[in-house]
Amino acid sequence: MEIDERKRKILWAIIQDYIASAEPVGSRTLSRKYDLGVSSATIRNEMSDLEEMGYIEQPHTSSGRIPSELGYRYYVDYLMEPLALDQGEADLIQNEIASKIDEVDNAFAHTASLISRLTQLTSVVISQNRHSAIKMIHFLPYHKPGQIIMLTVWDDGKVENAVVDIGEEVSAQELQTLTNIFNDKVGSVSPGKLKEAVLQEVHNELVQKKYLIDQLLHSVDRMMESQEEEAINKVFYGGTLNMINQPEFKNFDKIKDLFGVFEERNKIIGLLPRHYEGLRVQIGSENHEEVFQDCSLITATYKINGMPIGSFGILGPTRMDYRRVVAMVKFVAESLSFIISSKTFDS
Amino acid sequence: MEIDERKRKILWAIIQDYIASAEPVGSRTLSRKYDLGVSSATIRNEMSDLEEMGYIEQPHTSSGRIPSELGYRYYVDYLMEPLALDQGEADLIQNEIASKIDEVDNAFAHTASLISRLTQLTSVVISQNRHSAIKMIHFLPYHKPGQIIMLTVWDDGKVENAVVDIGEEVSAQELQTLTNIFNDKVGSVSPGKLKEAVLQEVHNELVQKKYLIDQLLHSVDRMMESQEEEAINKVFYGGTLNMINQPEFKNFDKIKDLFGVFEERNKIIGLLPRHYEGLRVQIGSENHEEVFQDCSLITATYKINGMPIGSFGILGPTRMDYRRVVAMVKFVAESLSFIISSKTFDS
DNA sequence: TATTAGCACTCTAATCGGGTGAGTGCTAAA
DNA sequence: TTTAGCACTCACCCGATTAGAGTGCTAATA
Numbered sequence: 166m167e168i169d170e171r172k173r174k175i176l177w178a179i180i181q182d183y184i185a186s187a188e189p190v191g192s193r194t195l196s197r198k199y200d201l202g203v204s205s206a207t208i209r210n211e212m213s214d215l216e217e218m219g220y221i222e223q224p225h226t227s228s229g230r231i232p233s234e235l236g237y238r239y240y241v242d243y244l245m246e247p248l249a250l251d252q253g254e255a256d257l258i259q260n261e262i263a264s265k266i267d268e269v270d271n272a273f274a275h276t277a278s279l280i281s282r283l284t285q286l287t288s289v290v291i292s293q294n295r296h297s298a299i300k301m302i303h304f305l306p307y308h309k310p311g312q313i314i315m316l317t318v319w320d321d322g323k324v325e326n327a328v329v330d331i332g333e334e335v336s337a338q339e340l341q342t343l344t345n346i347f348n349d350k351v352g353s354v355s356p357g358k359l360k361e362a363v364l365q366e367v368h369n370e371l372v373q374k375k376y377l378i379d380q381l382l383h384s385v386d387r388m389m390e391s392q393e394e395e396a397i398n399k400v401f402y403g404g405t406l407n408m409i410n411q412p413e414f415k416n417f418d419k420i421k422d423l424f425g426v427f428e429e430r431n432k433i434i435g436l437l438p439r440h441y442e443g444l445r446v447q448i449g450s451e452n453h454e455e456v457f458q459d460c461s462l463i464t465a466t467y468k469i470n471g472m473p474i475g476s477f478g479i480l481g482p483t484r485m486d487y488r489r490v491v492a493m494v495k496f497v498a499e500s501l502s503f504i505i506s507s508k509t510f511d512s
Numbered sequence: 513m514e515i516d517e518r519k520r521k522i523l524w525a526i527i528q529d530y531i532a533s534a535e536p537v538g539s540r541t542l543s544r545k546y547d548l549g550v551s552s553a554t555i556r557n558e559m560s561d562l563e564e565m566g567y568i569e570q571p572h573t574s575s576g577r578i579p580s581e582l583g584y585r586y587y588v589d590y591l592m593e594p595l596a597l598d599q600g601e602a603d604l605i606q607n608e609i610a611s612k613i614d615e616v617d618n619a620f621a622h623t624a625s626l627i628s629r630l631t632q633l634t635s636v637v638i639s640q641n642r643h644s645a646i647k648m649i650h651f652l653p654y655h656k657p658g659q660i661i662m663l664t665v666w667d668d669g670k671v672e673n674a675v676v677d678i679g680e681e682v683s684a685q686e687l688q689t690l691t692n693i694f695n696d697k698v699g700s701v702s703p704g705k706l707k708e709a710v711l712q713e714v715h716n717e718l719v720q721k722k723y724l725i726d727q728l729l730h731s732v733d734r735m736m737e738s739q740e741e742e743a744i745n746k747v748f749y750g751g752t753l754n755m756i757n758q759p760e761f762k763n764f765d766k767i768k769d770l771f772g773v774f775e776e777r778n779k780i781i782g783l784l785p786r787h788y789e790g791l792r793v794q795i796g797s798e799n800h801e802e803v804f805q806d807c808s809l810i811t812a813t814y815k816i817n818g819m820p821i822g823s824f825g826i827l828g829p830t831r832m833d834y835r836r837v838v839a840m841v842k843f844v845a846e847s848l849s850f851i852i853s854s855k856t857f858d859s
Numbered sequence: 860t861a862t863t864a865g866c867a868c869t870c871t872a873a874t875c876g877g878g879t880g881a882g883t884g885c886t887a888a889a
Numbered sequence: 890t891t892t893a894g895c896a897c898t899c900a901c902c903c904g905a906t907t908a909g910a911g912t913g914c915t916a917a918t919a
Contacts, residue, residue, distance in 0.1 A: 574898040
């Protein structure tokens with residue numbers, strides 16, 4: 166059997182109506198509310214066909230039909246005409262991102278919150294801090310004996326500091342010397358070869374400080390490790406509570422499971438795209454997380470100067486307004502890309 | 513009317529039973545399960561008295577009785593005998609805190625999570641970072657022109673850094689000079705007088721850098737402000753989802769309101785004690801937050817070297833096991849105080 | 860041949876009424 | 890003062906009934 170124009174129209178109408186009402190849609194409702202030009206009996210026949218083809222299903226005999234996952238998929242791929250975001254909303258989003266961009270984490274958190282307010286769904290931002298390399302190191306005195314401050318500047322512009330134990334007193338002068346030695350090497354040598362390179366430089370009066378230098382090299386290693394760990398993605402949610410309002414989640418166990426997943430940040434990260442750059446619509450069981458069986462997840466990656474560095478997504482019940490949400494996700498990902506790129510252009 | 517020994521016993525039994533079962537307690541249940549030495553009819557009479565006195569109430573005629581807030585209050589104040597924490601649990605808690613103490617925030621988060629697992633309730637830690645003063649400042653070169661790194665060491669040992677715009681190129685040499693000037697003053701002068709003191713020092717070749725110095729002073733101010741903002745209490749929750757399991761919260765609106773309050777961190781802060789040092793038991797409407805009308809909140813402050821720096825609390829339905837929770841809160845607050853104090857002894 | 864009106868049928872959700880059980884309050888006897 | 894006994898109340902469960910929305914099928918129609 167083939168899906169002809171009339172079937173398409175009916176499927177479209179069923180999905181429209183179901184998205185709005187969350188109730189199974191019957192043939193009479195369709196013939197009344199949508200201008201299909203045929204009687205409810207004809208619609209019934211067509212619906213019967215659509216059901217056989219798997220696009221819609223009946224919760225029980227003698228109830229109206231609801232879209233199946235396949236139905237939503239067809240809708241998203243072929244029926245849904247693109248929607249331009251309302252200008253007011255677009256401005257709102259861009260302002261929100263732009264005004265908070267100085268504190269990037271802050272910008273993410275606020276964006277997630279704003280989008281969830283606009284959609285009444287749950288939004289999530291994942292920021293994948295990419296690894297970076299050390300560009301400059303400073304060793305500075307600290308007021309506790311046997312400890313110094315190590316300050317590192319990274320090639321993405323980030324500055325980090327740590328207090329490190331070195332077990333002996335070192336004068337400001339010596340720290341300066343060490344700083345110079347490390348800085349000479351750190352920019353020009355690969356991280357693995359730093360140790361070797363630094364040790365080459367150690368001669369004369371510094372030989373007796375061999376132990377100290379080992380300590381420092383060790384601290385640098387640790388700092389790099391901890392940076393890598395931090396680079397593990399950060400997750401920002403907005404409007405998780407909105408899920409409680411969705412009729413498909415009027416069930417305590419579901420809510421509990423859902424919030425449980427929200428708390429396990431790693432799971433969410435696994436569900437959002439990392440490298441894929443386009444827009445992704447995952448419907449129902451297409452996303453492999455049990456609690457999200459009744460959900461759809463629309464995601465896109467955002468980029469800095471063309472390189473994907475994180476993703477943005479909106480989560481809601483499969484019965485969501487795909488048109489609007491898709492437009493929203495696209496726009497947010499683009500705005501994030503644009504604004505973050507423009508801010509870090511000179512890095 | 514006076515509350516005599518028998519009434520006390522009956523009230524005690526009612527509360528015990530209700531805490532365990534979450535069901536209204538009837539006179540027959542009491543006479544069967546508790547060895548009160550009188551018939552159910554007598555208990556009925558006594559219960560009638562207790563109700564008149566306001567210690568218990570009836571959800572509806574012909575149901576059993578449940579404790580009123582006054583009843584819980586009486587129980588907590590006069591009936592409940594103290595409970596020693598199970599040794600295994602005590603060890604578990606201390607290990608958890610001790611093993612995570614290097615990252616204080618981490619220790620708080622894990623402690624909250626552990627306690628909520630042990631009690632099946634929600635736990636919350638508030639850490640009030642006290643304000644501190646700058647002890648040392650370094651100005652260092654940054655790789656973007658017109659910007660430098662400002663590194664501040666605070667008198668509680670914390671080290672912070674920030675990249676600041678200064679709008680002009682400054683040599684490493686000049687930065688060193690400025691660092692020296694600022695450092696001379698910053699330790700010895702009150703923050704308000706820093707500006708004055710620094711400017712006094714500015715003569716000769718530095719006069720032409722007046723604008724630069726203004727910029728730096730401004731940055732220092734901003735850093736102090738932002739530190740103060742951060743010093744606003746941090747909140748760590750554990751087991752917020754446990755509230756969903758409580759029969760008194762089998763209601764979507766309540767759950768939603770509750771989680772809404774959890775998200776508004778400031779509200780929680782307002783509910784926990786800041787300066788009060790002992791143990792506080794707030795029952796039902798004793799805590800002035802509408803959503804917590806059916807909750808009790810048991811809190812205690814923890815201290816560093818005798819000075820309260822935060823608080824720990826457990827939130828649950830009014831029908832909670834006060835004996836156990838009180839013991840738990842006491843123990844956690846003491847452990848936090850002890851372990852944190854011992855770690856920061858030399859600060 | 861495609862469409863439609865009509866009708867019997869199905870299933871859910873809401874409503875109603877009786878029965879059950881836990882519990883109370885009151886009264887009168889111990 | 891305590892207790893046994895009894896009438897009464899109320900929530901809750903269960904089954905039957907009904908209303909309503911919707912379907913599938915059939916036969917008539919264009």
